[in-house]
Amino acid sequence: MTGIEKDLVGLGEAVVTLFIVLDPFTVVPFYVSAAEKLPPERRGGFLNTLIYSAVFMLLAFIVIGDYLFELLGVTLKDFRIAAGLILLVYAISSLFDIEIGAPSSSESVERQAIVPLATPLLAGPGSISTALYFRYIYGYPIAIGSVLINAALAYVILYFGERLMRLLGKHGALLIDKFMSLVLAGFAVSLIRASL
Numbered sequence: 727m728t729g730i731e732k733d734l735v736g737l738g739e740a741v742v743t744l745f746i747v748l749d750p751f752t753v754v755p756f757y758v759s760a761a762e763k764l765p766p767e768r769r770g771g772f773l774n775t776l777i778y779s780a781v782f783m784l785l786a787f788i789v790i791g792d793y794l795f796e797l798l799g800v801t802l803k804d805f806r807i808a809a810g811l812i813l814l815v816y817a818i819s820s821l822f823d824i825e826i827g828a829p830s831s832s833e834s835v836e837r838q839a840i841v842p843l844a845t846p847l848l849a850g851p852g853s854i855s856t857a858l859y860f861r862y863i864y865g866y867p868i869a870i871g872s873v874l875i876n877a878a879l880a881y882v883i884l885y886f887g888e889r890l891m892r893l894l895g896k897h898g899a900l901l902i903d904k905f906m907s908l909v910l911a912g913f914a915v916s917l918i919r920a921s922l
């Protein structure tokens with residue numbers, strides 16, 4: 727196997743594994759729920775902010791994550807607990823339609839593109855540690871390439887996810903939103919439990 731073939735195999739492995747961990751399909755109900763609170767002309771910018779923020783988080787951790795954790799004395803387990811707590815609060819507020827923070831203005835909705843949608847839902851502890859793992863195994867180009875390819879895939883899935891949720895209708899979309907909030911709460915607790 728030549729060097730180029732090894733790189734292609736490594737890139738394929740990194741893209742598929744990171745896609746499974748990112749799992750943009752699970753973000754669709756939360757993205758649509760937030761995007762619907764915005765006027766249609768601002769939804770494209772909202773999606774762009776979400777994707778750019780997730781890419782920034784993943785690339786930042788690929789490049790400086792180890793050094794930052796070491797400098798601050800933070801372990802990956804500490805990071806996972808913090809992300810689990812954020813996700814748990816978001817899941818509970820979504821389940822019970824509790825508004826956290828300031829009243830829901832378009833500016834406060836747009837902030838949701840960064841927290842919790844971009845991170846920790848899309849670029850969470852699992853995807854960050856997976857990206858770091860592939861940086862160790864295959865180097866920077868493959869790790870960064872896998873992040874960029876997955877960002878493009880996530881963009882397409884979220885963009886068409888809005889149409890899918892519309893096809894499900896109001897009650898179907900609400901049911902999926904509440905179901906995913908419950909699943910998210912379980913995932914958040916598992917993150918915390920596994921890290922303690």
